[in-house]
Amino acid sequence: MPGLKVRGGLAMLLAVLLCNASPAAAQQDAAVLFRNVRIFDGKNATLSVASNVLVRDRKIEKISTADIAATGQVIDGGGRVLMPGLIDAHWHTMLVRPTPMAALAGDIGYNNLLAASEATATLMRGFTTVRDMGGPSFGLKQAIDEDLVAGPRIYPSGAIITITSGHGDFRQLSDLPRTIGGMLSRMERIGGSMVADSPDEVRVRAREQLMQGASQVKLTAGGGVASPFSPLDVSTFTEPELRAAVEAAENWGTYVATHAYTPVAIQRSIAAGVRCIEHGHLMDEASAQLIAEKGVWLSTQPFLDLSAAAGLGPAEQDKMRQVVAGTDRVYALAKKYGIKTAFGTDVLFSKALADKQGSMLAALTRWYTPAEALAMATSTNAELLNLSGLRNPYPGKLGVVEEGALADLLLVDGNPLDNINLVEDPAKNFVLIMKGGRIYKNSLAR
Secondary structure (H helix, E strand, O other): OOOHHHHHHHHHHHHHHHHHHOOOHHHHHOOOOEEEEEOOOOOOOOOOEEEEEEOOOEEEEEEEEOOOOOOOOOEEEOOOOEOOOOOEEEEOOOOOOOOOHHHHHHHHHHHHHHHHHHHHHHHHOOOOEEOOOOOOOOHHHHHOOOOOOOOEEEEOOOOOOEEOOOOOOOOOOOHOOOOOOOOOOHHHHHEEEEEEOHHHHHHHHHHHHHHOOOOEEEOOEEEOOOOOOOOOOOEEEOOOHHHHHHHEEEEEEEEEEEOOOOOHHHHHHHOOOOOEEEOOOOOHHHHHHHHHHHEEEEEOOOOHHHHHOOOOHHHHHHHHHHHHOOOHHHHHHHOOOOEEEEEEEOOOOOOOHHHOHHHHHHHHHOOOOHHHHHHHHHHHHHHHHHHHHHHHHOOOOOOOOOOOEEOEEEOOOOOOOHHHHHHHHHHHEEEEEOOOOOEEEEEEHH
């Protein structure tokens, strides 16, 4: 029957398209054996002796100095370094490449395609996992997980939850006054950020993000650089408002992270039960002590110049100067008090800055050894991701090279423990990139 022929033809066409759309899909369950590699396991400051690593069914099945028999693909590492894929603990998947205006008022379809392109570029820089700290990333995450797009694993926060005039409120003055329960602004409709001005509103907005698949919830407890109506010194949410989000997240078995630079924002967040402070560049000694005593995480960034404020106005650049001035202090306090510290980059509105993602990691050697910096961007960041508990979208060990861990791996031409600057040029120095046992780059195969 003609109808059956059409349906059969469409089914065949769909199958072909799906196969062509995901070259990595065919590798899903294939075994890959790495021979003659030295391993940086994500924790120890020394490399292993020459070893062999077998990957199967997305995980590291066996590590041995003896020969491993395998029937799958064999990769001769030639003594190169095999290490875990890198993790960025503060990334904005949807906000890296567009300008602020394009992100808010541009075409949504184009912005999604732009983000997909950047996701692939992020993976090709060796970052196999990112913790998205605000933006409408749920769709892109799904596309990556379904192999429609090559990109890193995404731990999504969903929309940034902010207050009227807070960091993340990108509305114009013409949008005021706000009617509670009234029409949402465009930034809210696209899922960039949500305004909440009471504990009840915060609770609703937090639950909405969790409903969509957030692995953690993000609130802005103080002022920020990029927002036009948000001075750095301003404290935004009240403690009861913050606590409402914490309760909602804890009911789902996960946690709240807050954007907080100042002592007041940090201390209020901790009093409300927040588990992770983002940034913290203006913290004081008492705040650092409190973070350490309560076992709260600090997710901060090595901001050393005004590049993060490129393209923003004079007021925003002045705020960035204040943040940059606090960078040395925040890392000094983190080390002094033994604070659990994660690495992130917080790139916004700049492809050029995103291309320097590895350079920002290398910049950590201003305060840490190369081994400490690389451990922070692998196994330590993976510990932070585990705070999401049962909301973890990728259960399994990340950030380490050990048996049973998820096979997110980089093969490096050189020793990054001796020369961390190798991560600044991933196109040259990362000769193989694997995520979940699938090879996305292999320049040795040429």
